Amino acid sequence: MKVKAAVAYESGKPLSIETVELEGPSAGEVMVEIKASGVCHTDAYTLSGKDPEGLFPAILGHEGAGIVVEVGEGVTSVKPGDHVIPLYTPECRSCEYCLSLKTNLCQAIRTTQGRGVMPDGTSRFSIDNQMLHHYMGTSTFSNYTVLPEIAVAKIREDAPFDKVCYIGCGVTTGVGAVINTAKVEPGANVVVFGLGGIGLNVIQAARMVGANMIVGVDLNPNKKALAEKFGMTHFVNPKEVEGDLVPYLVDLTKGGADYSFECIGNVNIMRQALECCHKGWGVSVIIGVAGAGQEISTRPFQLVTGRVWKGSAFGGARGRTDVPKIVDWYMQGKINIDDLITHVMPIEQINDAFELMHKGESIRSVVTF
Numbered sequence: 630m631k632v633k634a635a636v637a638y639e640s641g642k643p644l645s646i647e648t649v650e651l652e653g654p655s656a657g658e659v660m661v662e663i664k665a666s667g668v669c670h671t672d673a674y675t676l677s678g679k680d681p682e683g684l685f686p687a688i689l690g691h692e693g694a695g696i697v698v699e700v701g702e703g704v705t706s707v708k709p710g711d712h713v714i715p716l717y718t719p720e721c722r723s724c725e726y727c728l729s730l731k732t733n734l735c736q737a738i739r740t741t742q743g744r745g746v747m748p749d750g751t752s753r754f755s756i757d758n759q760m761l762h763h764y765m766g767t768s769t770f771s772n773y774t775v776l777p778e779i780a781v782a783k784i785r786e787d788a789p790f791d792k793v794c795y796i797g798c799g800v801t802t803g804v805g806a807v808i809n810t811a812k813v814e815p816g817a818n819v820v821v822f823g824l825g826g827i828g829l830n831v832i833q834a835a836r837m838v839g840a841n842m843i844v845g846v847d848l849n850p851n852k853k854a855l856a857e858k859f860g861m862t863h864f865v866n867p868k869e870v871e872g873d874l875v876p877y878l879v880d881l882t883k884g885g886a887d888y889s890f891e892c893i894g895n896v897n898i899m900r901q902a903l904e905c906c907h908k909g910w911g912v913s914v915i916i917g918v919a920g921a922g923q924e925i926s927t928r929p930f931q932l933v934t935g936r937v938w939k940g941s942a943f944g945g946a947r948g949r950t951d952v953p954k955i956v957d958w959y960m961q962g963k964i965n966i967d968d969l970i971t972h973v974m975p976i977e978q979i980n981d982a983f984e985l986m987h988k989g990e991s992i993r994s995v996v997t998f
């Protein structure tokens with residue numbers, strides 16, 4: 630069928646709105662009508678050409694919500710009419726990774742997902758007989774997309790698509806990093822680097838679990854007011870700190886952060902995030918995604934003396950199990966999504982969403998179809 634999609638033909642170039650061909654779902658797959666999709670920094674990262682897995686031409690987008698319209702042979706867990714959130718981290722519940730219960734990184738389809746194709750090695754998208762790559766197994770910048778059954782979370786039907794799409798990445802990533810990865814406890818002192826679409830969700834979860842100090846670090850002073858509304862207790866603009874940032878933060882937190890979170894994707898800041906942690910027990914969680922060729926470094930002494938470096942993908946969440954619960958939290962008013970969605974626009978204006986992000990003027994833009 631013919632669908633409307635924003636196509637990334639080349640890295641570094643604006644997306645192009647096109648009518649593209651979408652094949653129906655094969656066995657084990659579902660077709661979803663995407664109603665809304667957030668634009669995450671990771672989409673910009675891949676479009677920039679810095680993603681070693683970035684493939685072009687492709688249909689980007691991984692933060693969507695929509696309705697199942699058709700299911701392939703053998704699909705049992707969802708049916709047409711079900712409301713769903715696509716999962717770039719699927720949950721097959723049968724691979725070694727899922728069964729380990731030690732990670733959320735289901736590997737059932739990771740290889741083909743990274744190659745921009747469905748599990749059978751082919752793409753469902755094409756234009757003028759030219760194959761278009763899927764992206765992160767989701768391709769939500771299209772009004773219809775095809776996904777493996779294991780890559781959709783069924784959600785309640787009263788949840789608004791243009792809000793809960795954000796749970797498809799940013800909300801779950803930030804909230805989950807606090808709850809699942811770091812397991813922040815009441816009274817902990819937390820430092821959050823980067824007060825964007827991810828960092829603000831880290832902040833709201835830190836407040837939710839009863840953190841004591843919640844320090845936000847950002848170069849953009851315009852992020853301060855919203856971060857305070859979400860629970861930040863202290864704002865630090867590195868440009869205004871005399872001398873080194875790390876000793877300043879250690880001083881501020883009276884010995885170092887119990888937990889720090891890097892929500893930028895800058896390897897130099899990742900080092901600062903680790904080193905501002907408390908000696909003996911501080912845990913630093915890397916969330917930000919850094920470009921190809923970038924590496925982190927620190928003195929091993931930092932780890933020998935008890936600081937712990939961790940990473941978190943999709944907030945350590947098991948999508949089919951956890952995403953419906955996070956939707957419930959939103960619907961019950963336990964988490965605030967509305968104030969983070971600063972811009973909503975039709976898919977035709979998706980390039981404006983990238984521009985707003987680059988200018989630091991948005992937290993989350995959502996495109997609708």
Ligand code: NAD
Nearest residue numbers: 670671823824825826827847848892893894917918942943
């Ligand atoms: P964003 O652009 O909304 O926010 C980034 C923030 O960092 C901005 O407020 C910016 O002003 C600030 N910043 C930039 N450079 C800085 C510096 N040197 N010092 C202090 N602050 C600085 O981005 P986002 O959508 O919140 O994403 C953040 C990162 O998380 C990206 O790298 C993204 O790819 C990654 N991400 C990872 C996962 C995961 O599962 N691990 C999921 C989603 C996003």
Ligand code: AHE
Nearest residue numbers: 669671680681682718798918919942943
């Ligand atoms: N292809 C990229 C991977 C980037 C990355 O780490 N992605 C995160 C999700 S970011 C969502 O906004 C993730 O889930 N990683 C685990 C995985 O298996 O990809 C690169 O840099 O190579």
Ligand code: ZN
Nearest residue numbers: 669671798799
């Ligand atoms: Zn994302």
